[in-house]
Amino acid sequence: MPTRQSALIELEVPLRQSGVAGHLDSWFQEFPFRTHINLRGDSTDVAFSTALASLIGMTLPLSPNTVSESGGWRVCWLGPDEWLLLGPDQPALIDSLAAALASTHHSLVMLSGGQTLVRIGGPAWRDVIASACPLDLHPRVFGAGQCAQTVLAHTNVLLIAVEDSEHGGAVDIVVRRSFADYLLRWLMDAAREPGFTLFEPAL
Template structure:
């Protein structure tokens, strides 16, 4: 017979979340140089994919636009500033990113905005926050660092703030989003699959060492 005075088990220890490049934070800090380029990970940004059929796109764009406070982006562009913002990934395919929300919270909020609270969703909404890491590359040599690893035309006349493109960088599939052009050089956000993050960060750090900004 079980002893009713048996003590309760100790609670399981809390497991702290770790981002895909968390183990490289020290290396990023050591190798980054304001005179050349700085690499850092933007941790735990909520990411939700929105996919809509052609016949639903107009209604979905209107509902999602009300949620975002701006229209969904056209091809190759990003709309929204700060929290949240949307990136065009393909026909009827958008990535919504929110630095100030959880993936679950963003998923719920966008689903509700698209009619999920009252009936069928006007589109597909999926939390993909764990699918990608988001890296930030900035500094005078940032454009040169990227140019050494991809064929995308990154000249300011061709690619500037608010532009977004998916391409290969050092043989890894990435999304490149230029967020700003400052006196200290361009600022980019690189979206890469979590499984390729370690490889890409190490490549960026290596490229940063030998890239010197051109006056």
């Protein structure tokens, strides 16, 4: 059976590099092997919404750039009829969703093998991201429960503001596997001034 490997397997972890003031004001950690499913459908269709809620225990976020979360699963708004489901390593979920939504107009695409998730946090995370991202990341406009599709260091990503259970405020970066190594190396270079820690992947 093939062995699954982290998209960042060539990076040595853990890694620490103190900043110019001797601090470690940012940190990075990959969350590999999670379930990523792109979902499209009509949120006004009761059968569609009910079937989804019965499987993942939450309703779809309908406000632009918002996130619903329950039981380890997150649903990110990508468009009026499009969402990204993120959660534990449960590849069989897509089959359950397909069966439950069979009578509705919908689309399901498994993206788990082509995407990964990297989290960056620490006091300097907004400055590190802002060095390569055009979005306004001030807490008054981008906080927990919000997401945004954007370009980061010339790479298409989805940013999700989160509260890390151990380290406080952070942002999750959903990125294609083929760009993950490049993107993280770019961000670590941007984090040299505040200093950073690269943790082992959260398996």
